[in-house]
Amino acid sequence: MSVYFHEEDLPKDVLADGPVAVDTETMGLQTLRDRLCLLQISDGGGDEHLVRFGVNSDYSAPNLRAILADPGRVKLYHFARFDLAAIQHYMGVMAEPVFCTKIASRLVRTYTDRHGLKELVRELLAQDISKQQQSSDWGGPELSEAQQDYAASDVRFLHRLRDELKVRLEREGRMELAQACFDFLPHRARLDIAGWPDVDIFAHA
Template sequence: MPTIHHLTTAEAIATAAAHFATLPRIGIDLEFDDMRHRYGRHLALIQIFDGQEAYVIDPLPLPDMAAGLEPLFAVLRDPAVAKVFHSCKSDILLLDEVFNVHCRNIVDTSVQFTLLAAEDNNISLGRLIQAELGFEVDKGEQKSNWLKRPLTDAQMEYAANDVLYLFELTDRLSLRLAELGRSEWAAQENLALEAVRYGRDDPRPWSRNAAKYKISPQEMPAFRELYMLRDTVARQLDRPPYHVLSNDRLAELARQPIETPNQLRTANGLHPELKRSPYAEQLLAIGTTDLAPEAPLAPEQRKFPFRRRLNGAAASRAEARETLLNALKLHLAADHGATMANMVLSNRLIAEIIEQGAVAALRPWQQELLRESAARHGEDFSLIAEPFG
């Protein structure tokens, strides 16, 4: 095991960042808590590998986390230093959400592996290390409470292992992509990661859970109010919402609301805070008040699929586009395999192409493959190239 530097002060972080800024690349990973032990998303560690040694950067002791980490953030913004991650979207979303930091010059080993079009497209770092390097790393600390201090030796080793092998992995995968003529594909996908941003304006944050539990329109007002009450209590307690009220219990209460103080006293599965004022009164009001129905979303906030907004001749034209795209997906599968076909024309991408056109919805490498398959099988790519209408 290489040397692991445990950095806990702004001065030590600044010194390490000055070193990282001189390098052509660093390996990087983040550990954070996402509604597991506290409310919200909280950065817990940043791990860096410089090619020789590992650095485990602990931001929790910093008096001002953002200010103390700014020298490192400057390196993350610097396009002259490549940042090698594995499956980086959660990490870069956290950096954007919490610190408004946008990482440049990203190399993602998960992206590289995906573009090889192996059968297993969504591979974990541990399994990739085993497949490419031939040994296993201990993943026993995967579900650790990374906000708890002091860190154990096992946590430190786990954190370091997440970055120690990234250079060797990316170098191997880069060679294999080059042999297949897909290096430019990886460059396009990695560049697109720089534009990933955290979505801050969800007008109905309860809607995904409501869909999962098949909440009816009649049950939706109670579900909505219970969801928002749970969030308020969780935020006040600094606990994950499921500690206040599980998702299963939330759905049950939307269908059978609590209507009397006695029902509230004997109700199971509620955090004690929900049985105290003022939240007890709010919970009872949800069960005994005629609640406002869901207000229609503004047109720009609606997430209905494009096809569902059409009728008549326009709907027929959209259906013809979809039929052609499904035919092209079959051709891609015949030419390049089912995995690659789904990378170029997943259900999500088909829906986007129907509305936006292939030129806007697809990366250049995806367009190239699609054009080639269309030409080989006598299909007209131009029919789906431009935006609808």
């Protein structure tokens, strides 16, 4: 298992075919204000790739864009709504089709309200991950080893979590409902970007 660090784009042919786990690190939680600093990606084979974007980046990244835009590759996320919006706003790519482990967890782990990645990895995979670097400065000139390891861990387990959660979704008869939610997520991200992040447009009031 190795973590590879790249500037501005992913090298060609470093990922195997099939689904890819994706995550992002930004300067904050307001997509239009807080720039995309880092994108993490993994094919599930044991390596993680981190792509850093500089403060004046144009986010062109042709190799990375091609993978994110590929309709034949499912993208695995934890809380896809945020990552989809960040990638769309800064890179101009809607990185779909989607499997979101957070939504899947909420649909099948109804015995708990703890649906964070750390809790999922602990319960389903019996492993522990540190979240100490979650709120660190991702826009600095250097990323520490701890920051890089934290970022890599956000995609390291998503393939295995997807497999475990699919078993539970199918067992509980909720796979079709989950897929409908996943399919809607790109539209939910577009609503966030367009100015409706906190409004339920389906509500009566």
